[in-house]
Amino acid sequence: MPDVRLVNVTKTFEGGRIVAVDHVNLHVRDGEYFCILGPSGCGKTTLLRLIAGILEPDEGEIYIGGKPMRGVPPEDRDIGFVFQTFALFPHMTAWENVTYGPRVRGWPEDQLERVGREMLELVGLYDRADAYPHELSGGMMQRVGLARALATGASLLLLDEPLSALDAKIAFELRYEIRRLVKALGRTAIHVTHDQAEAMAIADRIAVMRKGRILQVGTPQELYMKPNSIFVAHFVGEANFLEGFVEKVGEKSSLIRLRGELAVEVAGREQAKGQKVVMGIRPEVLALETDARGQRNALPGTVERVMFEGVVTRYEVRLENDDLLVVTEPSMTAKPFRPGDKVFVVVPYEKVFVFPYPEKGLKEELSVE
């Protein structure tokens, strides 16, 4: 049973001009369902290919099950790989695809038959064993791809955006199925995705990656509740960002002055007095009120836009100081505000993230490119 450890792994392309993976350290535990989450171009697919041995790192070392992998070709790493484009061999049937791994390893025929049948039954496609890939739907193809990757018994499964090429509904169903299978078979999985909802739903732990570096590793709850950076707060879930500076540091709380005359009191005292900061506030923790009496942190503003999105209704509120806040309320229970209504946005004292103002500016920090 393997764990995967990356030590200072670096990979560059085009003679060092593009740094795809930048000194990454990571430990994926044995039996874990691990997600690597990041925007496209952040280096997450490169990282997965390095683990698979399709690429070799420029620097650093990768250990699978404690063994260093430098110079070990993909076929000797005992892994399964699931591709975004499925990569089912078009000249082979589903059956031939699934039994390809056992066959090239020279397994005896009866064992090969048994594994092929078992795997195709596991993904519910045994009756389509003789179909060629082009005769299958996208969801079916990826199920075959999964069965193929699992069939060799490899204890480490690598999944490269396995659901991105599928329709939303199919992807939604398949993501739970993949996790269920991996857990049932006791495998370790590393799943790369750009879809934070997908990662949150299925991962034991997530690493958030940006520009070749890993920003934070943690359980979905940790990332959501305690993002360690503006980017993580922005990319995992959703957040409003307001600029301000620390006016006063109390015993348990700090007072943060926004533009104009507005101020917000927040829990915690990590930032020094006078420091420029960015506050991150999730839209779902904000509440809209018509009356500010008895409320702490009630910021006056005007509803500018109302967007009904089904489960929630989204309000864009222009504060008096011209900052814009997005507030979401459950549609079924939301009060019916309309554009132009004067409201107060209530900011919960304990649920505000405070980050130091980034060196390169807020816009650069939020960019997902």
Added chain:
Amino acid sequence: MGGDGLRKLERFLSKRACRLACDIITLAFFALVILLPTIFLFTYVALRWDEVRYFVFENPVASNMRWHRMLKAIGLSFEIAALATTIDLVMGIPVALLLARYEFRGKRVLDSLVDLPLGVPSAALGFSLFLFWGTTDGLDLLTRGFWLIVLTHVAFTYPYIVRTSVSVVEGVDVTYEHASRTLGAPSFTTFRTVTAPLSKAGIVAGTIMAFTRSLGETGATMVVAGIAETAPLAIVSMHQRRLVGPAAFLSMVLVLTALAMLAVIRTLSEKVGLPIRKVWPSFERKLSGREPRLIRNILSLSSFAFLILIPSCFSLPYVIKWWSPAGRPEKGVFYQVFTAPDEKWRALLEAIMTSFQVAALATAINLVFGLAMAVVIVRRNWGRVCALLDALTDIPLVVPTAALGFSVYLFWGPRGLGLVGTGFWLIVLTHVAFTYPYVVRTMVAALKGLDPSLEHAARTLGAPPFTVFRTVVLPMLGSGLLASAILAFTRSLSETGATMVVMGTARTVPVLVVVWSEASRQAAAFASVLLMAVCYGLLLALRYVTRGR
């Protein structure tokens, strides 16, 4: 965008009637100048069957000896073609894999060197190989005959195999190979069970192309054949002895057997797959190791260097060495070409003029009519007719050029329509016929690559069809047009077999190489080097142009 008059003219040209007229002219040109002359041979044989039978089967003197000689010549041609393509496949595919899948220093140099035999006129190539293998200046290992012919054919068909293999392997998504590797297949097994089956169709197409080129080649073969006689050589020699009926008959038999053979190759390759279900893990693992791979690469690259590259270029050091040898200047290239009393340089100059005029004319004519034909094939919604035209366009590619030249001669010459006698204009007509497919092929591919919504956009903005064609389609075809022009031009410059049949008293440079290869090696070598420099230069230009896209 031009003045009012131009706009009116283009609007007029866009009218339905005008377009119809254009299409009719295009099709008429295709039928009268390309298709009919190319296949006129068959009609001729049918019309003059008695004459053919008398000469071939029931001659009072020779009985059916000519028929036996023909069979022997055809057998030899097939034997050489089969052997040459097999050697090419073995030598070429590792190099193709190297070019398609690996990054290494000098890759671009290797990439352009592989094309060298394609750019070099085959007569010059054959002469170079003869100098290398068969003279005391070279290795002096082989005399003219079977094996020298095979080596020559290996050399000039090599680029066809490598070029097509590189492009099909590049077309196979590398992810399939990654999938196979992660499933536990070492690199050799991956190639055999995944890459090769997926690129089989393309490699077969390349093989067929190499095979047909080998079957029909004349120029180089003449230089290196000695007493051996392949089918195209037999056609030329019968033509020279005024045995028109038998020559026509042999051409026909050659074309028909070639077609039958191709059909067989095609069906066999579809039916017979590689054994993807069988695996020999330990053996294949050994083959995939670092050393076997290194050995394979070294072997294939060195065989390329020593069997193809160096022999092909050998006339260059030869010319330098023999430019003006000390003590015996009359044996030197300089004396032979420039100062000898027969003034070969005059003949060479004249041949160069002829070659370039023919090539330029044929290319220009084909650019106009070939482009029009490509438009008809790609843009007219005539259903089956378009597919049929597309297939018919390729016919001149299948007919060996000597047979094609002969057919064109029969059609236009004194025995057919009697409109054009042998000489310059008949050469032009022949070259138009066999370069036509190259132009149409490239144009069709380029047109299909264009996004039709761009044209729709131009139409919705108010441009009539002809204006759309001039302002949107033509500019985007630009480099494709140039590429096909250069291709047609070099093919025309280097052609020998057909030209020998139709040239009368006119001479082109490749023909001079063949003629001089007996009389004066020094002069032939000089002409070869000249021709090679021009053609390979044009080919490099072609690569530059198509890469710039």
